[in-house]
Amino acid sequence: MRLKLDENFDLRLVPALRKEGFEVDTVRDEGLSGSSDQVVYQVCRDSRRVLVSLGLDFSNPLRYPPEPTEGIVIVRVPRALLSLIRTTSALAEMKSGPLKGALWIVEPGRIRIHEPRRERSQEESE
Numbered sequence: 001m002r003l004k005l006d007e008n009f010d011l012r013l014v015p016a017l018r019k020e021g022f023e024v025d026t027v028r029d030e031g032l033s034g035s036s037d038q039v040v041y042q043v044c045r046d047s048r049r050v051l052v053s054l055g056l057d058f059s060n061p062l063r064y065p066p067e068p069t070e071g072i073v074i075v076r077v078p079r080a081l082l083s084l085i086r087t088t089s090a091l092a093e094m095k096s097g098p099l100k101g102a103l104w105i106v107e108p109g110r111i112r113i114h115e116p117r118r119e120r121s122q123e124e125s126e
Contacts, residue, residue, distance in 0.1 A: 004044050006053035007033045045069050071099035076107040
């Protein structure tokens with residue numbers, strides 16, 4: 001699975017994610033630090049990477065729809081430094097879960113998943 005870590009993550013998370021088999025790059029590595037959320041969102045779409053962020057702006061599915069993406073994962077922890085520890089517990093779920101086109105909110109002790117909107121089939125509308 002290909003991930004892009006937003007600039008708000010501790011870079012010590014990168015080796016841990018790579019060790020777990022994820023292909024990881026970061027907003028910083030690509031020289032996108034300070035870029036608007038819209039630019040980061042579009043780069044993730046274009047590069048077909050799951051966006052992993054601490055930024056709550058990305059949790060708005062109307063502004064940043066997850067459906068055309070490989071997925072958006074928002075990690076909610078009390079302190080950014082703790083994201084290294086707490087995020088690793090969600091790795092198994094990320095590997096096996098329905099991430100493409102979905103929005104995940106990862107919090108201590110739970111994961112909430114915003115499922116993509118499904119278009120109603122013709123049979124359902126009759």
